[in-house]
Amino acid sequence: MPPAAPSEAPRVLPRRAPVRAAVHPAAWWGWALLLATAAGRTANPWLLLLVAAVAGLVVTWCRGDEPWSGAYRVFLFIGLSAVAVRMAFYVVFGGSDGPTVLFTLPSVTLPDWAAGFRLGGAVTAEGALAAAYDGLRLATLLVCVGAANALASPRRLLRSVPAALYEVSVAVVVALSVAPQLVESVGRVRRARALRGNTGRSPANLMRTVVAPVLHDALDRSLALAAAMASRGYGRAAGVPAPARRATGASLLIGLLGLCAGAYALLGTATPAPLAWSLLAVGAAAAVFGIAFASKRVPHTRYRPDRFRALDWAVLASGAAATAGTVLSGVLEPAALWPATNPLGVPELPLWAAAGIVLAAAPALLAPSGPSPTPLPPKGTP
Amino acid sequence: MSSGIAFEHVSFAYAGANVLDDVSFDLPEGEFCLLVGPTGAGKSTLLKMVNGLVPHFTGGTMSGRVRVAGREVRGAAPADLADVVGYVGQDPLAGFVTDEVELELAYTAEQLGVDPAAMRKRVTEIVDLLGLADVRGRALARLSSGQRQRVAIGAALVAGPAALVLDEPTSALDPTAADEVLSALHRLVHDLGVTVLLAEHRLERVAQYADSALLLNGGRAVWGPVAEVLAASPVAPPVVELGRLAGWPGPPVTIREARRHAAGLRDRLAGLEPAAPVEAAGPPLLEARGVTVDHPGVRAVDGVDLAAGRGERIALMGRNGSGKSSLLWALQGTGRRSGGRVAIGGTDPASLKPGERRRLAGLVPAEPADLLYAETWEAECEGADEDGGAPRGTCAKILADLVDGLGAGTHPRDLSEGQRLALALAVTLTAAPPLLLLDEPTRGLDHPGKAALAARLAALAAAGHAVVVSTHDVEFCAEFASRVVILSDGAVVADGPARQIVAASPMFAPQVAKVLPGRLTVGEVAAALEREADGTGDAAGG
Numbered sequence: 001m002p003p004a005a006p007s008e009a010p011r012v013l014p015r016r017a018p019v020r021a022a023v024h025p026a027a028w029w030g031w032a033l034l035l036a037t038a039a040g041r042t043a044n045p046w047l048l049l050l051v052a053a054v055a056g057l058v059v060t061w062c063r064g065d066e067p068w069s070g071a072y073r074v075f076l077f078i079g080l081s082a083v084a085v086r087m088a089f090y091v092v093f094g095g096s097d098g099p100t101v102l103f104t105l106p107s108v109t110l111p112d113w114a115a116g117f118r119l120g121g122a123v124t125a126e127g128a129l130a131a132a133y134d135g136l137r138l139a140t141l142l143v144c145v146g147a148a149n150a151l152a153s154p155r156r157l158l159r160s161v162p163a164a165l166y167e168v169s170v171a172v173v174v175a176l177s178v179a180p181q182l183v184e185s186v187g188r189v190r191r192a193r194a195l196r197g198n199t200g201r202s203p204a205n206l207m208r209t210v211v212a213p214v215l216h217d218a219l220d221r222s223l224a225l226a227a228a229m230a231s232r233g234y235g236r237a238a239g240v241p242a243p244a245r246r247a248t249g250a251s252l253l254i255g256l257l258g259l260c261a262g263a264y265a266l267l268g269t270a271t272p273a274p275l276a277w278s279l280l281a282v283g284a285a286a287a288v289f290g291i292a293f294a295s296k297r298v299p300h301t302r303y304r305p306d307r308f309r310a311l312d313w314a315v316l317a318s319g320a321a322a323t324a325g326t327v328l329s330g331v332l333e334p335a336a337l338w339p340a341t342n343p344l345g346v347p348e349l350p351l352w353a354a355a356g357i358v359l360a361a362a363p364a365l366l367a368p369s370g371p372s373p374t375p376l377p378p379k380g381t382p
Numbered sequence: 383m384s385s386g387i388a389f390e391h392v393s394f395a396y397a398g399a400n401v402l403d404d405v406s407f408d409l410p411e412g413e414f415c416l417l418v419g420p421t422g423a424g425k426s427t428l429l430k431m432v433n434g435l436v437p438h439f440t441g442g443t444m445s446g447r448v449r450v451a452g453r454e455v456r457g458a459a460p461a462d463l464a465d466v467v468g469y470v471g472q473d474p475l476a477g478f479v480t481d482e483v484e485l486e487l488a489y490t491a492e493q494l495g496v497d498p499a500a501m502r503k504r505v506t507e508i509v510d511l512l513g514l515a516d517v518r519g520r521a522l523a524r525l526s527s528g529q530r531q532r533v534a535i536g537a538a539l540v541a542g543p544a545a546l547v548l549d550e551p552t553s554a555l556d557p558t559a560a561d562e563v564l565s566a567l568h569r570l571v572h573d574l575g576v577t578v579l580l581a582e583h584r585l586e587r588v589a590q591y592a593d594s595a596l597l598l599n600g601g602r603a604v605w606g607p608v609a610e611v612l613a614a615s616p617v618a619p620p621v622v623e624l625g626r627l628a629g630w631p632g633p634p635v636t637i638r639e640a641r642r643h644a645a646g647l648r649d650r651l652a653g654l655e656p657a658a659p660v661e662a663a664g665p666p667l668l669e670a671r672g673v674t675v676d677h678p679g680v681r682a683v684d685g686v687d688l689a690a691g692r693g694e695r696i697a698l699m700g701r702n703g704s705g706k707s708s709l710l711w712a713l714q715g716t717g718r719r720s721g722g723r724v725a726i727g728g729t730d731p732a733s734l735k736p737g738e739r740r741r742l743a744g745l746v747p748a749e750p751a752d753l754l755y756a757e758t759w760e761a762e763c764e765g766a767d768e769d770g771g772a773p774r775g776t777c778a779k780i781l782a783d784l785v786d787g788l789g790a791g792t793h794p795r796d797l798s799e800g801q802r803l804a805l806a807l808a809v810t811l812t813a814a815p816p817l818l819l820l821d822e823p824t825r826g827l828d829h830p831g832k833a834a835l836a837a838r839l840a841a842l843a844a845a846g847h848a849v850v851v852s853t854h855d856v857e858f859c860a861e862f863a864s865r866v867v868i869l870s871d872g873a874v875v876a877d878g879p880a881r882q883i884v885a886a887s888p889m890f891a892p893q894v895a896k897v898l899p900g901r902l903t904v905g906e907v908a909a910a911l912e913r914e915a916d917g918t919g920d921a922a923g924g
Contacts, residue, residue: 153481192752193718195745196769196809197737209755216795221476228477232537233435233464233493282686299495303488304502356747 022367023062025152026160027312032148034319035360037324038353039140042337043133046349047357048140051322052079054101054361055147061364075146079139084214086135092372098342124341133341160306162291170234174225178218185217186210236299251290258283311367320360325356384449385411386577387432387545389603392446394427394436401427403601405446409579409594411544414571416588416608417581420597420617421828422798425549425581428598432547432579441565451544451577465494468538468576470548474530475522483518483525484509502541504687508536511573512566512574523679528559529704532566537568546570548580552587553825556854557889560587571766583828584611586619586857586893590636609635614824617829623904627911640897647907648898654910664692667848668713668817672722675708675872681707684872685722685744690848692816695840697863697880698852699890705872706852708747710819713850714745726817740770744815748822750806754794757832759805762794766809781808784838799826800834807838818842820851824858836861860884860892860902 032055039051056072063069089095091105107121158169193199193209200206221322229235266273329337329350339347386409389845394402409415419425430436437444438460448455450466460469461777461895468490471477487508491501509518512532517525525533540544542855548567552560568591569903570576579596589595595611597604604611609632612622621640622834625633626802628647634640668690675683683705690696696705711717713724715731716739724730726742734742757761757922761778770776781788785804788797794805810818820839824832832855839862843849853859859866860881866883868876868890876883881902901907 107793159485173479188747188749189752191711191716192747194736194749195714195740196753196766197735197740197767197813199736213752213755224471224473224476225479227435227439227460228469228471229479230439230460231464231467231469232479232490233461233541234479236461236464236493300492300494301487301498301501303492303498303505341534 005045019054022311022369023151023315023363024160024306024308024312025157026306026308027315028151029148029157030316031319031363032144032151033358034316034323035357036141036144037135038322038357038360039144040322041326041330042350042353043137044337044339044347044350044353045133045136046335046347047134047326047353048133050354050357051140052076053362054322054357055143056160057361058364059147059150061368064369069150071149072143072146075142075149079142079146082138082142083132083135086131086138087128090127090131092119094119094121094127096127096130096342097122098344100344102128125344129341129344133339156306159302170229174222178222179219182214182218185214185285189213215315248290248293251286251293253290255283255285255287255290258286306337311343314366318360321359321362322353322356325359326350326353329353329355385544386413387415387579388447388449389428389431390447390449392431392444392448394424394431396427396440397441400601401442402431402598402603405598405601405603407596407603407605409577409605410727411451411577412575414568414578414593415580415605416585416592417579417598418585418595418612418615419581421583421800421826421831423598424601428603429547429549429579429581430469431455432545433463433469434458435469435584445612448906461493462735464490464543465541466544468535468541468543468546469532470534470538470546470551472553473552474527474534474663477534478522478530481515481522482681483514483520483522486522486533487540488535489537489756492751494541496541504540504542511570512536513562519571526559528555528562531555531559531563535563535567535570538632539574539576539836542574543576545577545579548578550554550582550826551580553583554702556912557587557856559702560584560854564591567785583617583826584855584857585829586621589619589622609633611639619829620904621897624897624907627904627908637893637896640893644897650914651898651901651907651910654914664694664846664848666691667727668850669725670713670722673709673719673724674721675705675712675718676720677708677718682872683712683869683889684873686869686872688713688867688874688877689884690817690850691868692846692848693843694848695862695864696848696850697859697866698850698869699854699856699859700869702854706735706869707821708872709869710745710821710850711851713817714743714819715739716745737769737771740810740813740815742815743817743819744810744813745819746803746806746810746823748825750823751795752802753806753809754802757793758791759788759794759797762805762809770813772812772814777808777812780811781805784808800831803827803835804838811842816847818847821900822852822854824853824855829857832858833861856884856890856892857903859890860894861905866890890893 035051035055039048042048062071077285101124104121104122108119110119151218154173158173161169189210199204258279261284262276262283265276265279265373326337329352332352333350336348336350337353339345389405392402392405393400395801398851405428417425417428421775427436430440431444431448431457434455436442444456450463453466455463455467458677479489480488484505487505488501491504494697509515512535513826514529514532514536517529522530522533522858535546535548535551555563564587567578567580571578580588589612592608594605595608597611597615599616604614609622612618612635613626613633621637622635625640625643628643630640630643632639634643650735667687668688670686670688673683673686673688674681686709698709700706708717712719715724715734716736719732724732729742731739731742754762756765759781763781764774766777767774784807785801788801794802797805823835827835835879836858839851843908851862863880865878866876866880867874868883868887876887884892885895885899892902894903894907898907901910
């Protein structure tokens with residue numbers, strides 16, 4: 001945030017603060033990502049289901065009634081399909097095997113150039129269970145992202161990014177709004193198709209009568225939006241010299257790449273922890289430098305930025321408890337985090353991790369959504 | 383040098399075709415200027431030139447100079463002009479960048495780097511000026527369409543531009559919402575001294591607010607007082623046409639001016655009964671009872687009873703969101719219906735397969751392009767024949783009856799609004815449905831286009847179709863409808879002959895009815911006067 005007129009803000013803010021949603025969007029996203037990190041560090045189905053339940057509970061208690069509040073259900077659905085897809089892949093392509101054969105599919109061995117691949121064949125309980133755990137893990141990660149979406153619109157989160165990332169954040173906002181628009185567009189085009197009595201389901205027909213018009217529509221809309229944004233001043237050069245722009249851009253990019261690499265190394269189990277942490281630290285330092293350097297030169301200002309308060313820290317801390325719990329369990333009882341599927345058995349519940357995840361439900365009590373903060377539309381308004 | 387909007391010898395050509403040809407005008411500061419012209423005259427191009435969207439976003443060859451508030455505009459990027467020119471497009475939703483009212487209002491100011499304290503003050507002022515105080519914290523998706531358009535105007539104004547440019551800001555609005563928007567604009571001109579240039583097809587809504595008018599026709603522009611310009615314009619609101627017909631000086635632009643002149647004409651017409659329209663009450667076709675449509679969280683249509691016979695021309699009117707579209711879709715059978723019965727010729731369309739359903743009832747949706755997906759209109763026609771199992775050439779023949787002069791091999795999206803609508807109508811008619819439903823067909827049509835559509839639909843009704851049209855356009859309704867049904871909050875609040883219903887409602891009365899009670903259109907008055915001129919025998923006999 002640019003340092004403009006800090007003395008003015010506090011005088012007006014306290015009176016208006018209650019209008020804003022109670023918790024800072026960055027706190028919600030941090031909470032959800034920490035919860036997702038916890039889920040990413042285990043394949044224990046009890047823990048994963050617990051994470052999904054906690055996310056669901058907090059969403060139910062804390063979300064507002066904004067249009068994006070239904071995102072949790074959508075992501076839950078996507079998560080369930082992820083499990084289904086993972087299972088289907090296991091059945092068709094195989095994976096880890098075990099002694100308990102459930103049924104056998106006709107098997108095809110691929111030619112030499114694809115050696116090592118088999119299609120079909122024996123489907124074992126052990127393999128299916130491993131695939132299910134794997135799918136469940138992915139589904140839980142998706143559910144966490146869905147929870148974040150439902151609790152704080154990504155657009156509001158992006159309002160809190162540093163000024164230097166402004167242009168990037170707007171691009172992301174626009175990209176995010178494409179998905180719901182596509183859904184709406186597909187609905188409209190399908191209904192219009194029914195009006196023409198065209199119900200053919202062949203891919204060529206669908207491509208011509210649904211996909212092409214929808215893409216056409218999306219393109220029209222993006223052009224309209226681009227024109228509207230340009231006429232409202234988006235992308236003004238505003239006197240920043242080109243070399244400075246390039247330098248900040250480069251340091252930002254390097255920093256973000258470092259952050260991504262570090263996060264990936266940290267979540268994956270293959271990289272040694274010290275390397276992962278140092279990657280993350282270097283990346284973060286580069287990112288902070290780039291952002292701080294760039295923010296000084298950005299000619300934009302922010303309208304009523306959201307403040308980070310004690311409550312937001314508490315929400316963040318509850319999410320951190322979940323991650324800490326799984327880390328602790330990883331040290332004390334690693335076997336329970338990655339339960340064996342061969343031989344078959346009922347996995348144990350790692351207590352530390354479970355306790356941490358239960359703590360992550362705290363926002364449900366800390367920041368329940370009261371009566372709707374925004375007034376409902378008056379009755380007579382069409 | 384003025385400090386409003388000035389064009390000096392501006393020409394613009396796109397892909398070899400001249401759009402604007404040596405256009406010069408000079409709007410003084412604080413002027414409210416109405417841009418008129420037939421469809422395709424280049425109105426949008428001219429508007430977008432003011433803030434550089436043309437040629438920056440479209441390409442093309444431009445010559446001449448454009449100045450806004452004394453600043454040279456040509457060659458500057460739209461983003462760099464955001465502090466001088468505010469631009470408001472036709473569909474506010476398509477131009478919203480954020481999702482909350484206040485954030486949207488502040489967006490331009492954020493881009494310009496306005497100091498946060500000053501920005502807060504500006505937003506508050508704009509909110510008060512446009513009457514948005516009740517909705518300032520609300521999500522944009524939950525606003526009514528009139529509120530949305532006011533937010534779009536406010537968002538363009540927050541940066542304090544010297545000029546405001548609006549491209550058909552009320553075309554999607556019902557008469558009341560349009561009035562809200564226009565009177566807010568009128569106030570802005572007075573309070574802020576903004577120069578406003580506004581294009582609109584529904585001249586009857588806007589003409590009374592404007593200080594001057596700019597007529598764009600065949601690439602040429604004429605600027606002058608509203609009455610003078612409209613008197614010579616190929617498109618004019620009914621009140622001006624009435625004035626031309628009656629030879630009133632001016633001609634009058636507002637209802638009040640026209641009423642002052644109207645006494646003589648009223649007396650002349652008093653003896654002449656309106657030509658009694660021959661209402662052939664055809665055999666009953668549509669029978670709907672207690673139709674209810676529920677959308678998540680809202681009941682869009684609430685127990686509507688509607689019966690229609692062949693040959694009837696029904697206009698479905700009501701405010702934005704009163705359930706008109708939902709009702710049409712439910713009647714056709716493709717849309718959701720939560721309760722009630724619909725029978726078209728004794729059959730419930732919802733119980734049929736889509737292919738059979740469209741033989742009972744055809745619906746042209748609000749976005750006619752949704753029905754079209756071929757590369758050329760010829761291919762579109764062939765596709766329609768295949769979809770409907772009709773003999774080859776059926777659709778092309780219907781289309782030729784509706785409209786002529788389509789360029790061979792034109793892409794449906796490159797057709798003009800009127801041609802595209804005709805194509806969608808022809809595609810729908812290929813299945814020969816006895817019931818024809820049209821959802822808001824007049825958007826983007828100029829006065830001649832609307833008159834042509836009304837005539838086409840009347841011919842279809844005469845051929846035995848029942849035609850139901852949902853519309854906001856009171857003038858189109860007066861031209862077209864034999865019967866008017868008014869919906870409010872999903873329920874029918876009035877249903878009867880157009881003449882009675884429309885005359886009884888100040889919101890839905892056409893201009894002619896306001897000047898000459900009992901008459902609906904200029905054509906009607908002209909016909910009556912002709913009969914008078916032919917000889918008084920008719921009048922005496924009647």
